[in-house]
Amino acid sequence: MNNTLAFFLVIIGTIVLVFWRRKKISQTKTIELPFSDDDRKILEHQVAFYQTLSQEDKTSFENRIQGFLSRIKITGVGTSVEPLDRMLIGASAIIPIFHFPQWKYSDLHEVLLYPTTFNQKFSQQGENRDVLGMVGDGAMNDIMILSKIALRNGFANSMDRNNTGIHEFVHLIDKTDGITDGVPEVLLTHQYVLPWIQAMHQNIAEIAKQHSDINPYAATNQAEFFAVVSEYFFERPDLLKERHPDLYSLLEKAYAEPKEPERK
Numbered sequence: 550m551n552n553t554l555a556f557f558l559v560i561i562g563t564i565v566l567v568f569w570r571r572k573k574i575s576q577t578k579t580i581e582l583p584f585s586d587d588d589r590k591i592l593e594h595q596v597a598f599y600q601t602l603s604q605e606d607k608t609s610f611e612n613r614i615q616g617f618l619s620r621i622k623i624t625g626v627g628t629s630v631e632p633l634d635r636m637l638i639g640a641s642a643i644i645p646i647f648h649f650p651q652w653k654y655s656d657l658h659e660v661l662l663y664p665t666t667f668n669q670k671f672s673q674q675g676e677n678r679d680v681l682g683m684v685g686d687g688a689m690n691d692i693m694i695l696s697k698i699a700l701r702n703g704f705a706n707s708m709d710r711n712n713t714g715i716h717e718f719v720h721l722i723d724k725t726d727g728i729t730d731g732v733p734e735v736l737l738t739h740q741y742v743l744p745w746i747q748a749m750h751q752n753i754a755e756i757a758k759q760h761s762d763i764n765p766y767a768a769t770n771q772a773e774f775f776a777v778v779s780e781y782f783f784e785r786p787d788l789l790k791e792r793h794p795d796l797y798s799l800l801e802k803a804y805a806e807p808k809e810p811e812r813k
């Protein structure tokens with residue numbers, strides 16, 4: 550083969566490769582439809598957090614939900630997934646990390662929606678079906694399970710400080726640093742970690758003595774404490790600030806202020 554022929558073959562090969570890759574990229578790209586008025590109505594009527602945002606932030610919230618829903622699969626198991634469920638799952642994902650525009654739930658692949666509660670073995674039948682939501686482990690590592698009833702109830706009552714969707718996404722955020730331990734190192738600057746751990750221990754002791762208005766489930770362990778108190782923070786920030794200013798201030802630092810760069 551002479552040099553000219555070899556040169557042309559390389560050029561043609563490169564062109565074919567570039568076109569083939571472009572075609573592949575365009576095939577895998579998700580087509581994003583404009584945010585529909587029906588979806589916007591759901592947010593306006595069901596999501597109290599959205600109602601408090603400025604117009605600019607509302608648009609940003611919608612875009613973030615759309616981006617999330619284009620990446621994460623939502624599958625109904627024994628139930629249908631309706632537009633309301635997709636919006637509420639999207640809102641649950643975005644509310645906690647709204648102040649972190651670059652945040653991607655890279656550990657999450659799919660959300661399974663179950664009609665009602667289930668047990669620790671993901672069964673919808675039998676005893677101990679008191680689980681409302683769960684972040685998977687092991688073989689289920691990139692899966693989240695949510696009960697449709699619990700998801701919807703969480704948003705239907707925005708005053709009761711309970712929101713299962715937000716609770717499960719907070720567990721996922723907590724898990725980002727490798728351990729689900731109630732200490733979200735991705736959100737908290739180092740100097741606030743110790744005060745946060747002390748505040749958790751103190752409040753868990755108060756709950757045990759029945760001296761607290763925080764849902765007693767928070768006393769299960771640190772991870773549950775962080776998830777339950779985050780529900781409180783996002784649903785009733787005013788009340789948390791009034792009754793637990795220490796927790797409010799630390800959670801505000803975690804969720805609303807960009808983490809300061811660590812000093813080595």
Ligand SMILES: [Zn+2]
Pocket residue numbers: 716720772773776
């Ligand atoms: Zn939990």
